[in-house]
Amino acid sequence: MPELPEIQAHAERLDEDFRGATLQRFEPLSFSVLKTFSPDPASAAGTDVTRVHRRGKYVLIELAPITFVVHLMQGGRLRPDDKQSAKPRGGVARWRFDDGRALLLTEPGTERKAGVWVVDGDPTDQVPLQGLGPDADRITRDEIAERLAANSGRVHGFLRDQHPMAGVGRRLSNEILHRAQLSPFANTKKLTDDEVDRLHAALVALIEESLVFERAQDEMVKSADRPGAVHNRIGEECPVCGDTVRSVEYRRYTVAYCPTCQTGGKVLADNTTSKFLR
Numbered sequence: 350m351p352e353l354p355e356i357q358a359h360a361e362r363l364d365e366d367f368r369g370a371t372l373q374r375f376e377p378l379s380f381s382v383l384k385t386f387s388p389d390p391a392s393a394a395g396t397d398v399t400r401v402h403r404r405g406k407y408v409l410i411e412l413a414p415i416t417f418v419v420h421l422m423q424g425g426r427l428r429p430d431d432k433q434s435a436k437p438r439g440g441v442a443r444w445r446f447d448d449g450r451a452l453l454l455t456e457p458g459t460e461r462k463a464g465v466w467v468v469d470g471d472p473t474d475q476v477p478l479q480g481l482g483p484d485a486d487r488i489t490r491d492e493i494a495e496r497l498a499a500n501s502g503r504v505h506g507f508l509r510d511q512h513p514m515a516g517v518g519r520r521l522s523n524e525i526l527h528r529a530q531l532s533p534f535a536n537t538k539k540l541t542d543d544e545v546d547r548l549h550a551a552l553v554a555l556i557e558e559s560l561v562f563e564r565a566q567d568e569m570v571k572s573a574d575r576p577g578a579v580h581n582r583i584g585e586e587c588p589v590c591g592d593t594v595r596s597v598e599y600r601r602y603t604v605a606y607c608p609t610c611q612t613g614g615k616v617l618a619d620n621t622t623s624k625f626l627r
């Protein structure tokens with residue numbers, strides 16, 4: 350799933366291309382894509398895109414007073430639609446503009462989880478954005494310390510949860526914890542001040558580095574094509590210490606880590622064989 354840096358860079362590209370464009374109409378192409386009943390997206394026809402931006406992992410296409418809040422989920426893409434075919438492959442929604450251009454939201458396969466919410470007024474305190482924690486590129490060291498202490502769970506899960514902090518997913522969680530030299534299974538409540546310092550510094554550094562990489566791309570690249578030390582590098586050598594990158598597999602995600610850098614050399618049992626890590 351795309352995370353803060355790739356969504357941010359993508360929103361910047363769309364903002365550059367579509368800011369000022371006048372919406373002709375919004376077309377849902379799949380019956381499940383539109384998640385709201387009111388306001389009617391037709392009421393945005395004839396208004397201009399004031400900006401395209403991001404909150405958490407959502408793309409916001411803002412037209413005064415209506416905002417389209419888009420969640421790409423796993424494989425969704427929001428791109429200029431050059432062909433504008435009647436039944437675009439994987440197409441779930443389309444925005445047509447007066448100048449003849451269009452934006453197409455696609456999702457591969459039959460998952461159909463990507464969604465569009467139409468929101469009137471300030472979207473930040475409405476569904477689906479309400480309840481999101483502060484954006485991960487803005488959270489301060491003390492804010493994250495407070496939120497870690499208020500939780501009691503594994504730090505990997507904390508980072509992926511969008512409520513204490515928004516924008517981080519599986520790849521960044523793996524990379525941040527490796528950079529901070531913290532076990533993915535460390536308890537958030539028990540982190541020392543020094544560990545919180547390292548965690549916040551790693552978060553800041555990885556978001557910055559990822560933004561530099563994403564801004565240099567023309568398009569959202571595949572997760573496997575992003576630079577990284579442990580994510581998608583299982584079985585390879587850790588670039589820091591040379592140990593073998595290990596994993597704990599879950600049904601929906603994989604925790605990747607380096608034993609020497611993160612767990613005092615301990616290889617964690619796979620959760621399929623260990624009740625302890627389930």
Ligand SMILES: [Zn+2]
Pocket residue numbers: 587588589590591592607608609610611
């Ligand atoms: Zn290592």
